[in-house]
Amino acid sequence: MAASTHTVTNQAPPLVGYDVFAADRALVEAVDRHLAPELLDEVREELSALGRTAGSAQAQKWGVLADQNPPELHTHDRYGNRIDEVEFHPSWHRLLGKGVSAGLTAAWNRPGGHLRRAAGFVVWSQVEAGHGCPLSMTHAAVPALRTDPALAAEWEPRLTSTMYDPQLRPAARKPGVLFGMGMTEKQGGSDVRANTTVARPLAEDGTYELTGHKWFCSAPMSDGFLVLAQAPDGLTCFLLPRVLEDGARNVFRVQRLKNKLGNRSNASAEVEFDGTWARRVGHEGRGVRTIIEMVAATRLDCVLGATALMRQAVAQAVHHCTHREAFGSKLIDKPLMRNVLADLALESEAATALAMRLAAAYDDGGEQERAFLRLAVPAAKYWVTKRCTPVVTEALECLGGNGYVEDSGMPRLLRESPLNSIWEGAGNVQALDMLRALQREPAALDAYLREVGQARGADHRLDGAIKNLLTELADLDGIEGRARRLVERFALVLQGALLVRYAPAEVADAFCASRLGGDWGTAFGTLPHSLDLATVVERARPMA
Template identity: 75%
Template structure:
């Protein structure tokens, strides 16, 4: 019935039924930039279809439902048998099904696979971020498994499948596709995985195969415990010189159809990421596992998985920022105050433009990293250069981009005012999700220290990083000055660890600035260099200096295909 007291006016319509891919020029242009015209056209068609689904009212409703109805742990069935299963709302499965069908667990089967998959992950993560965790790990497990060719031959086709086949009723060998999880951290160690105490004992005797072990211990954070298989770290032959921290593959269901000993103690009650099941698990000494890679080389083995998931952290944060900017610009383009649309108000335009710069810089950097991954898989000088570039650029980007999501999500929420603070809005979910990627796969300090290690141990990485930045030399005097400042900081090693964060932040900004100067419209690159590199920028969003083309920047950010 119509309201009896007033007429509802001046409210923005929901941001639905739009193409998430085509409405994002920074994304669409970036994909085309790094591909041949033929492959770019093929990718555009795929990503447009995914973008339309991502922007649909139905998909947005799935995201809402998956978070309103979080997973539930069932340790036992009605008869008292231990089952350790996690129940999900049907909306979760719809999200997972679309992600897997779209190839978001498969970057390995065709040219430009990393770039295509990264762009798709960016698009689909804007629907709902929680289910992106098992999607990311299933994709990222493949390079680690390739350290053990026999296991890779068995599991890579399952993990790269475009069929979502959920459930623990059958062994993975009888399914059309599989999902992977990961367990590294323990209570006493956290990021210091070498402090892990979980023990791996080799199986001996009749019927024991090579590389088979049993595990005894725990994992304080085990992601996606409903997955078919996990990569975990444990101490092989503890106390013996030939042992040490090693990587193991742990299936949930054994080849004969029986359940592996995989005890889910509880699900974590998290700030955000509510739709995803993060858990504490225990291995009881009968948990069957296969070693992946050499004994004592666990970190070196699983680091390939960590690197791939770190790229997804960058991409996921860039996607979150893009969705926050899309919501803010959409709302202000429909909401009026003081006689004008909010988007026309000079101060609001400054806020929106500032956030749009942050978003586009993150997106452009994520796509450059993905293109480097594709190149690095090949042979020759460019492949070697991109491998070296990633060694330094990836932790640098992981540090900076994931940290920018939190203030941007908060500022975007404020653009919607009270309408953004209520749970019917998507903004609270974005804000709660925003700190996650800076924690996952290594906090800010871990990333900063990783950059220092790369600088000390891999001089070729610094050369590749500086070569990338140098491609924009002479195009903007503020970028050139900031690059010189980075040189100065690198030359002064006194107290370098204490000021590592400051160094890594500056490196990230210079890298983003060099990419925008080369590839973004002049209005975008000029504003980025003037604020982030020129020093005329405040602590809050909305402090861009005068004289910039803010209208063009905001128009570019509007989610209108």
């Protein structure tokens, strides 16, 4: 009797044992589109190998265990000595080690490095998002260090290594290192010029001792950190090693780990410096300018992280609805559910197209592309990261009550979803940054308009949106109060232009009709019923 009452039917099988990369049509097409043809076979195999690992039961278990077993801070050893060590679950090390070995910190010196790394970051982040933070910081530290050729020559080979070594020991004796970052303080937050940490010059040229604190220090177990402090000539960037060359621990007091909403596998700390040894990076008083390239790279990673979360949420929702029946047929065949899934799929594909376009611009590195990134990065950081939470929430609802249960994995995605909008400058910071670029760097607007102009004439709704955007730019009255509306339009027009140029007609038509044509409700699932939504949904279905 018990066996018959507990027979399991009409449940979707786990989404496991598949290639996360190859199952994502939008991502595969973006890689094919932007990568040099001679690299395609190599990179496709590289990404599929990572995708197969990401889709494996073992890797998915690592993600669950890393989230369920957050890091622990040990301030002192058994004898009372200050050690300030953070202990991680073995699954964290497996995830982070795989990310390093897959080249997710090694973009800067490989052909097509940024694109292949961005695609890999989207694939691997779908397993577990928290360990992406040290991968991102380590990757992003390179351009900041390049402002000092001597420092770059010493540290860049370590940062771009594909060898993972979690031991705390001098960086010179390690096959590879990780970096963190400490910018914000209690009193200032994003206003880093209000920082009070003091840097006092030492006898050796370029060396200082720091006294102060950081309210948010990312990845405190790292081998080195880029931090901001007030030197005699103003706010300056410094490289702070965790362990000194003689093997002694630098003064790096981890006061506590943040108890965060999500991102629980990753340690974010409050730290204090008291005579802490550091080396100057760049010139005194030029700290923001020195570290801004690192910030720009981590902002792109916020876009990639949000893209990964959205893709995994949509994949889970479409997979569930493909297998689940209700009222006589599969959920995916119900017109209203199909509308919801198609709407979610559009958001995910638009994010993917935009994220990969930005990565390709980094690979190009030309003047035109650098100018394009100056507006496109803050616009994408603002919009894509803000779309993440509503997408994940709606995708969770597609699973009904099953989606609200931790075992589904959807709550973990939901807790993670607001993070990328907040880190590396929240929404207002991105909007104001874009305004500064518009006012001070006319080449940036020119590059943006050249980019979207390549799609002009292909869709009347996109043409109208470009015209309306130019009208808004012509009216500078009260521009700061309208900044969020403006940055949203910049992002949507750019996404629309990319989809019109590159996506299947069904996808571009649905995006332009809803996001640009105004025929869209306030909730997902309000696309015009006349569109070919079945094709849009099928394109988003993961082929497990």
